[in-house]
Amino acid sequence: MNTTLNLPSMREPDERILPAVWKLLILRVRITFNGFRHAKLRRKIGIVIVWLLLLGFAYFLLAMSQMLLGFMRSPELRQYIDLDFKSLLNIIPALILSGLFVGTLLTSFGVLLQALYLSGDMDFLLSTPVPIRAVFMAKLFQAVLPNFALISLFGLPMLFGLGISSGYNILYYPLVIIVMIALALAAAGLSSLLVMLVVRVLPPRRAAEILGFIGALIGITCSQIGNVANSFGKELNATGTQVTGALARANTPWLPLNWAGQGLVALGEGHWLSAIFLVGTTLALSSVAFWFALVTAERWFYSGWAGMQIVSRKKKPTRPMRLNTEATSFGFARILPAPVLAIVQKDFLTLKRDLRSLSQLISPLILGVIYTLMLFRSGGQVPAGRGEAPAWFMDSLGVVIAYSSIGMSLFVGWMLLVRLAGMGFSHEGKNYWMLKVSPVRTGQLLAAKFLVAYLPALGLGLLFLTTISILQKLSILEFLYGLTAISMCLAGTTGILLAFGVAGANFTWDDPRKMNAGTMGCLGGILALLYLPISFGLFIAPLGLAGLFNFPLSYGYLVGLIVGSSVTAGCAYFPLWLVRNKTEHLDES
Amino acid sequence: MPESLIETRNLVKRYGDKVAVNNVSFDVYAGEVFGFLGPNGAGKTTTIKMIVGLLRPTSGAVKVAGYDVQAQSMLAKASSGYVPDTPNLYAKLSGRELLRFVGDLYSMDRTQVARRIDELLRMFDLTAVGDDTVDSYSHGMQQKASLAAALMHDPKVLVLDEPTVGLDPKSARLIKDILRQMAERGAAVMLSTHILEIAERMCDRIGIIDQGELIAVGTMDELRSLDKANQASLEDIFLSLTGGAEEAEIAEIMK
Numbered sequence: 001m002n003t004t005l006n007l008p009s010m011r012e013p014d015e016r017i018l019p020a021v022w023k024l025l026i027l028r029v030r031i032t033f034n035g036f037r038h039a040k041l042r043r044k045i046g047i048v049i050v051w052l053l054l055l056g057f058a059y060f061l062l063a064m065s066q067m068l069l070g071f072m073r074s075p076e077l078r079q080y081i082d083l084d085f086k087s088l089l090n091i092i093p094a095l096i097l098s099g100l101f102v103g104t105l106l107t108s109f110g111v112l113l114q115a116l117y118l119s120g121d122m123d124f125l126l127s128t129p130v131p132i133r134a135v136f137m138a139k140l141f142q143a144v145l146p147n148f149a150l151i152s153l154f155g156l157p158m159l160f161g162l163g164i165s166s167g168y169n170i171l172y173y174p175l176v177i178i179v180m181i182a183l184a185l186a187a188a189g190l191s192s193l194l195v196m197l198v199v200r201v202l203p204p205r206r207a208a209e210i211l212g213f214i215g216a217l218i219g220i221t222c223s224q225i226g227n228v229a230n231s232f233g234k235e236l237n238a239t240g241t242q243v244t245g246a247l248a249r250a251n252t253p254w255l256p257l258n259w260a261g262q263g264l265v266a267l268g269e270g271h272w273l274s275a276i277f278l279v280g281t282t283l284a285l286s287s288v289a290f291w292f293a294l295v296t297a298e299r300w301f302y303s304g305w306a307g308m309q310i311v312s313r314k315k316k317p318t319r320p321m322r323l324n325t326e327a328t329s330f331g332f333a334r335i336l337p338a339p340v341l342a343i344v345q346k347d348f349l350t351l352k353r354d355l356r357s358l359s360q361l362i363s364p365l366i367l368g369v370i371y372t373l374m375l376f377r378s379g380g381q382v383p384a385g386r387g388e389a390p391a392w393f394m395d396s397l398g399v400v401i402a403y404s405s406i407g408m409s410l411f412v413g414w415m416l417l418v419r420l421a422g423m424g425f426s427h428e429g430k431n432y433w434m435l436k437v438s439p440v441r442t443g444q445l446l447a448a449k450f451l452v453a454y455l456p457a458l459g460l461g462l463l464f465l466t467t468i469s470i471l472q473k474l475s476i477l478e479f480l481y482g483l484t485a486i487s488m489c490l491a492g493t494t495g496i497l498l499a500f501g502v503a504g505a506n507f508t509w510d511d512p513r514k515m516n517a518g519t520m521g522c523l524g525g526i527l528a529l530l531y532l533p534i535s536f537g538l539f540i541a542p543l544g545l546a547g548l549f550n551f552p553l554s555y556g557y558l559v560g561l562i563v564g565s566s567v568t569a570g571c572a573y574f575p576l577w578l579v580r581n582k583t584e585h586l587d588e589s
Numbered sequence: 590m591p592e593s594l595i596e597t598r599n600l601v602k603r604y605g606d607k608v609a610v611n612n613v614s615f616d617v618y619a620g621e622v623f624g625f626l627g628p629n630g631a632g633k634t635t636t637i638k639m640i641v642g643l644l645r646p647t648s649g650a651v652k653v654a655g656y657d658v659q660a661q662s663m664l665a666k667a668s669s670g671y672v673p674d675t676p677n678l679y680a681k682l683s684g685r686e687l688l689r690f691v692g693d694l695y696s697m698d699r700t701q702v703a704r705r706i707d708e709l710l711r712m713f714d715l716t717a718v719g720d721d722t723v724d725s726y727s728h729g730m731q732q733k734a735s736l737a738a739a740l741m742h743d744p745k746v747l748v749l750d751e752p753t754v755g756l757d758p759k760s761a762r763l764i765k766d767i768l769r770q771m772a773e774r775g776a777a778v779m780l781s782t783h784i785l786e787i788a789e790r791m792c793d794r795i796g797i798i799d800q801g802e803l804i805a806v807g808t809m810d811e812l813r814s815l816d817k818a819n820q821a822s823l824e825d826i827f828l829s830l831t832g833g834a835e836e837a838e839i840a841e842i843m844k
Binding site: 205337338339341342343345346349350353354429430431433434435436437438439440441585587588 | 641642643644645662663664666667669671673675677678679680681682686689690691693694695696699722724738
């Protein structure tokens with residue numbers, strides 16, 4: 001047997017920073033390339049199409065910017081609109097670059113927290129003879145690159161469009177890119193320092209949870225600002241002159257973030273001295289910030305990282321989960337088998353305690369509050385019109401409007417349901433083995449997951465319905481009928497979404513946002529969205545038809561109750577019946 | 590002859606073209622500790638997952654406590670406890686809540702649950718952290734919590750995948766003592782391990798699996814009889830059976 005070994009000859013460790021950074025970045029590129037190479041053909045085609053679309057979008061933005069900004073400079077426009085467009089156009093670079101800096105600073109925080117403290121490769125990298133500064137630089141580049149690319153996708157075509165439409169100097173274009181890179185790196189560097197400050201106070205995982213929660217809150221609040229502004233903002237109307245005035249005031253030279261934009265404009269217009277001063281100062285300050293971040297981060301990182309290795313014991317004990325014996329005092333719980341009740345209690349507890357999951361559920365609550373406020377302001381009454389409509393039409397319209405508002409409470413409950421039912425099984429993640437090895441029947445498991453999704457959505461729907469009923473002075477009959485319709489429609493939605501959740505269950509996620517990232521989650525959402533108006537329509541349409549054909553309204557209620565309840569009960573049961581075998585063999589791949 | 594509490598018959602598991610477990614048959618009897626050994630990727634965890642009902646065999650049958658794991662899965666699962674190689678536990682439950690949850694899953698008598706939780710927490714030295722969430726536990730504490738969860742319903746069959754990984758010597762000794770006590774009380778204990786010394790000292794019988802096939806089963810004496818010199822340690826037997834002897838020789842040269 002040949003037992004000769006070729007032992008590697010050891011060389012002195014290479015302490016140069018840039019070659020090490022290059023090696024680490026090339027590694028990341030190789031991992032990304034391998035991911036693409038081993039992906040399914042469908043995914044590869046999808047990725048190529050997305051890239052082509054993004055490039056097309058960037059070109060479209062460039063062309064639009066060039067055309068629009070050129071138009072804003074035209075003397076013809078000034079004849080009709082008395083605005084100082086030149087100063088408005090000069091603000092654009094400062095606005096975009098400030099947005100880039102602040103955007104990178106904020107978005108890099110989460111990415112760097114993950115990359116520096118929660119990714120598994122730091123232990124390995126720090127144990128190898130790679131300079132720690134190189135590791136940091138590589139991590140910073142990795143963190144900043146996706147966000148930088150995204151912001152550049154919007155910012156770069158606009159800045160180039162501005163340059164082309166204004167006939168700026170040729171030096172403007174390369175310096176736009178250099179300044180953008182410098183600002184992004186400085187922002188990422190400062191963001192890394194913020195991360196290290198935070199992990200001195202909070203454990204990194206907790207910080208990531210809180211960050212996710214705050215991010216979700218800000219996201220949903222920002223997305224609803226338009227609605228709120230429409231409802232409340234009649235007094236907020238501002239003239240174009242006021243807006244341009246405010247923007248011009250924001251472009252003050254006293255704000256260092258504006259220097260880069262002002263310097264680029266000066267460069268484009270050929271004001272060399274101010275251009276060299278402003279752009280040079282920006283580049284110098286960015287370099288200093290980046291260097292300072294690197295040096296400080298080296299010192300701070302070890303203390304945060306070392307803190308992570310110490311197991312922190314939470315001094316504050318958890319509020320204990322109620323025993324089943326205690327829960328039996330609650331009538332509803334008494335009829336549930338112990339495993340079902342245990343899973344329901346466990347899921348509510350884990351959802352409540354995990355901020356990352358909680359943030360996924362917060363949006364329907366915010367929407368509920370916003371819609372309630374909007375409804376409160378509108379009054380929810382039938383518009384009087386000009387008096388020519390017959391009485392039966394106005395009565396039918398009143399019924400439809402009353403039930404449209406009830407439909408809104410159904411929609412709010414539905415939004416909560418989409419998350420809860422869709423992630424019902426995936427929420428178990430890597431802990432699913434505990435349910436799988438225990439003697440829990442498939443029916444019990446499905447029943448437990450059904451209740452976990454259905455009960456909070458029903459509770460929210462009921463809360464919203466009660467509020468609407470009080471605001472709109474609905475009759476007891478309308479309230480009860482609305483409650484039945486909402487309960488049954490939500491039950492049907494739960495069945496559909498839970499079944500799709502089983503079909504697309506993903507137990508390998510680390511980031512809760514990726515729980516339902518598959519095709520099945522998407523299909524389930526679309527189907528549930530189609531189902532919602534149809535199922536609610538089955539309850540409401542007979543009421544309108546009864547009015548139309550001069551039947552007593554009670555006939556409409558009866559028909560709606562029978563048809564609507566039958567269909568929704570079927571939707572609640574049959575999808576789950578179809579996936580019962582799949583449920584039994586989940587997570588066996 | 591003691592009762593066979595784990596029976597595997599011609600067990601096969603295929604993943605596409607790859608055969609992970611091929612025609613594996615063995616028994617684990619009441620009152621014995623059975624060690625399941627094999628190199629990395631030999632099929633130990635796959636076999637164990639089929640025994641506890643986490644994976645469906647491609648063919649063959651598994652019985653636990655006399656119940657077919659596929660046909661009578663509820664009865665089979667109610668009789669067994671499982672400790673996985675990685676203690677993935679509900680991070681946001683406290684140790685006490687986790688054990689209560691497991692007790693409810695097994696439909697345990699409600700009056701027993703609280704008493705059993707206190708017993709187990711005390712036994713595994715987790716009483717002080719019983720109300721802390723699992724995500725604040727060290728790996729060893731999570732491993733102990735995982736074992737406590739498996740013991741919650743006092744199973745007749747206990748299956749453990751690498752139970753001593755990441756444990757300090759005191760905890761490892763505790764687990765060994767508990768497993769021995771369970772066997773003495775008539776339970777069947779099956780454990781996989783890479784630490785051959787543990788297997789040699791703890792296990793009444795040992796099965797060795799390699800490339801998905803069970804290549805040897807028996808007591809230490811029976812395994813030794815496979816070796817010509819008849820004096821071999823479990824390490825020597827393991828290496829000669831799994832083809833690791835050459836690698837051991839290379840390692841000697843490198844010293």
